[in-house]
Amino acid sequence: MDNISSCLILTPVFLPIITGIGMSPVHFGIMMTVALAIGFVTPPYGVNLFVASAVAKLKIEVVSKAAIPFILAMLVCLLLIAFIEPISMLLVWLL
Structure with missing residues (x-):
């Protein structure tokens, strides 16, 4: 399943949970896109x-092994976005 289909299917499922715990829908959307x-x-x-x-x-094995450092870097970015909200919300707050 591609990213657009995943967003269309998963967003209505997770959005009530996210708003229920007090998380910003914009922050959740950015986290979901990165994930x-x-x-x-x-x-x-x-x-x-x-x-x-x-x-x-x-x-494919060669490409997969070469992609490991990039995948790890993206996982670190996802963790930073998830736990430090101002990273993802800065532009929204400036508007």
């Missing part, structure tokens, strides 16, 4: 890995 982007890169589903493998003409 789905990470899911699009990670094996075994990682569609982006298959595209990179085809473009570079390398085996």
